[in-house]
Amino acid sequence: xxxxxxxxxxxxxxxxxxxxxxxxxxxxxxxxxxxxxxxxxxxxxxxxxxxxxxxxxxxxxxxxxxxxxxxxxxxxxxxxxxxxxxxxxxxxxxxxxxxxxxxxxxxxxxxxxxxxxxxxxxxxxxxxxxxxxxxxxxxxxxxxxxxxxxxxxxxxxxxxxxxxxxxxxxxxxxxxxxxxxxxxxxxxxxxxxxxxxxxxxxxxxxxxxxxxxxxxxxxxxxxxxxxxxxxxxxxxxxxxxxxxxxxxxxxxxxxxxxxxxxxxxxxxxxxxxxxxxxxxxxxxxxxxxxxxxxxxxxxxxxxxxxxxxxxxxxxxxxxxxxxxxxxxxxxxxxxxxxxxxxxxxxxxxxxxxxxxxxxxxxxxxxxxxxxxxxxxxxxxxxxxxxxxxxxxxxxxxxxxxxxxxxxxxxxxxxxxxxxxxxxxxxxxxxxxxxxxxxxxxxxxxxxxxxxxxxxxxxxxxxxxxxxxxxxxxxxxxxxxxxxxxxxxxxxxx
Amino acid sequence: xxxxxxxxxxxxxxxxxxxxxxxxxxxxxxxxxxxxxxxxxxxxxxxxxxxxxxxxxxxxxxxxxxxxxxxxxxxxxxxxxxxxxxxxxxxxxxx
Numbered sequence: 141x142x143x144x145x146x147x148x149x150x151x152x153x154x155x156x157x158x159x160x161x162x163x164x165x166x167x168x169x170x171x172x173x174x175x176x177x178x179x180x181x182x183x184x185x186x187x188x189x190x191x192x193x194x195x196x197x198x199x200x201x202x203x204x205x206x207x208x209x210x211x212x213x214x215x216x217x218x219x220x221x222x223x224x225x226x227x228x229x230x231x232x233x234x235x236x237x238x239x240x241x242x243x244x245x246x247x248x249x250x251x252x253x254x255x256x257x258x259x260x261x262x263x264x265x266x267x268x269x270x271x272x273x274x275x276x277x278x279x280x281x282x283x284x285x286x287x288x289x290x291x292x293x294x295x296x297x298x299x300x301x302x303x304x305x306x307x308x309x310x311x312x313x314x315x316x317x318x319x320x321x322x323x324x325x326x327x328x329x330x331x332x333x334x335x336x337x338x339x340x341x342x343x344x345x346x347x348x349x350x351x352x353x354x355x356x357x358x359x360x361x362x363x364x365x366x367x368x369x370x371x372x373x374x375x376x377x378x379x380x381x382x383x384x385x386x387x388x389x390x391x392x393x394x395x396x397x398x399x400x401x402x403x404x405x406x407x408x409x410x411x412x413x414x415x416x417x418x419x420x421x422x423x424x425x426x427x428x429x430x431x432x433x434x435x436x437x438x439x440x441x442x443x444x445x446x447x448x449x450x451x452x453x454x455x456x457x458x459x460x461x462x463x464x465x466x467x468x469x470x471x472x473x474x475x476x477x478x479x480x481x482x483x484x485x486x487x488x489x490x491x492x493x494x495x496x497x498x499x500x501x502x503x504x505x506x507x508x509x510x511x512x513x514x515x516x517x518x519x520x521x522x523x524x525x526x527x528x529x530x531x532x533x534x535x536x537x538x539x540x541x542x543x544x545x546x547x548x549x550x551x552x553x554x555x556x557x558x559x560x561x562x563x564x565x566x567x568x569x570x571x572x573x574x575x576x577x578x579x580x581x582x583x584x585x586x587x588x589x590x591x592x593x594x595x596x597x598x599x600x601x602x603x604x605x606x607x608x609x610x611x612x613x614x615x616x617x618x619x620x621x622x623x624x625x626x627x628x629x630x631x632x633x
Numbered sequence: 634x635x636x637x638x639x640x641x642x643x644x645x646x647x648x649x650x651x652x653x654x655x656x657x658x659x660x661x662x663x664x665x666x667x668x669x670x671x672x673x674x675x676x677x678x679x680x681x682x683x684x685x686x687x688x689x690x691x692x693x694x695x696x697x698x699x700x701x702x703x704x705x706x707x708x709x710x711x712x713x714x715x716x717x718x719x720x721x722x723x724x725x726x727x728x
Contacts, residue, residue: 241708450671472712490651505648521684561670577688
């Protein structure tokens with residue numbers, strides 16, 4: 141079955157259309173791969189029977205000549221998406237047992253295009269984390285290992301999604317990105333991850349973290365696969381008032397279009413103290429690749445970059461404290477009984493939320509409270525505008541920006557850090573795009589001397605995902621990143 | 634600005650999270666670590682800057698004021714920890 145797992149999504153679609161393989165065979169191979177790599181803990185629910193039934197339906201549509209864009213392709217779903225009749229918990233104890241009676245718009249779009257749901261994937265609790273270590277189901281593991289064979293985090297919050305695509309236990313996966321939760325794990329696991337422009341994918345049916353920042357996007361093995369999945373995910377949705385009516389570009393066509401004549405900005409503020417030398421070298425290498433491919437490199441300045449993280453850590457917790465007020469032990473999820481209604485709320489939320497979620501709710505509650513609102517929340521909203529203006533100015537003279545995706549490669553599971561701020565620094569290169577609502581893609585660029593993947597990030601103008609796919613397509617072609625992780629399905633370790 | 638034990642207890646109460654007394658001091662230290670770090674924003678001059686609440690640049694769309702969904706009592710109650718006679722059940726709030 142290993143050869144079925146070798147096919148990327150575009151190849152699998154061709155093989156399915158030519159009847160060289162069946163969807164049932166393909167999905168069976170992926171269910172087997174998910175079971176074989178269960179030690180990576182990237183699935184929290186495997187819906188094998190459901191997947192095989194969907195695959196059988198896909199085979200009928202292929203035979204009938206009505207195959208959709210993703211017909212028969214096995215897809216893993218981050219546990220933040222509500223899936224009808226299938227447990228959806230945001231990897232939090234407070235939602236244990238929650239079974240939505242409805243389907244999120246993004247996943248509904250995937251199934252309408254013929255995609256097959258394999259199951260639900262591990263993530264940080266309510267998507268709050270950068271290592272998948274805050275999950276109520278325990279950490280997901282990165283299939284890549286360094287020389288010392290320590291278990292490494294897959295990144296977060298969409299850690300299970302990145303881990304599963306890298307380990308070949310899902311051909312594609314959905315993720316969400318509030319501050320880097322698609323791009324950072326994609327970089328840590330050596331796969332391609334896109335955060336689309338804010339408004340490009342509907343947020344309806346996705347468990348909310350920070351509503352002005354949250355955006356869904358695809359994880360795939362290749363850039364072309366990513367464009368394919370993105371084309372099926374995106375839609376205008378009346379149920380999300382921030383959903384765009386801007387038409388989707390030809391993303392598949394963009395992948396091989398090259399970068400000749402494009403102006404690529406290199407933001408000088410993205411050189412950070414304490415940045416890994418290998419990250420800097422890859423960034424320089426990426427610039428050289430794009431120049432050789434006919435792009436013009438332009439030095440640009442984004443002067444408010446250093447304020448992006450503190451701004452984010454006011455706005456995101458503030459929105460989270462408001463969004464998470466709904467978990468009250470009354471309508472769904474966990475309840476801890478108490479004498480009074482308030483006592484029941486307090487006991488339920490203390491037992492149901494993990495430490496990091498509680499910390500962020502408290503920060504958010506504080507910055508929104510009377511007397512502090514102006515000093516924190518309003519101030520952060522003003523700096524947010526300055527950060528967005530930096531990008532607006534840069535995009536007057538460049539078509540896209542090239543930056544590192546992360547300041548380092550994947551770190552060990554259980555790394556002891558007393559200071560939450562140190563963990564927050566993982567998102568230093570990814571957070572600005574969320575604050576400005578811009579699209580960003582992480583694409584693998586190479587390996588560290590220890591054999592771990594590093595990624596490059598490309599940022600673009602709002603609703604110009606096509607330019608990201610052009611640049612990422614060139615990086616992918618030149619980088620020739622064909623290495624695979626040791627702990628992959630059908631692999632050696 | 635920094636928070637003390639009393640303020641943390643007040644925040645916890647506002648957030649409806651039961652925090653045991655022995656956790657108040659450590660939590661104050663953790664929150665102060667974050668608050669001291671985000672205080673970096675004080676150095677940015679924002680006197681003439683308007684706050685940015687939405688990046689979409691478009692006004693929220695209006696829709697017709699009509700019922701689009703409904704009659705889903707069982708769906709709505711299907712995940713309730715406790716329900717009775719088509720209602721959610723909560724601890725007694727009125728004497």
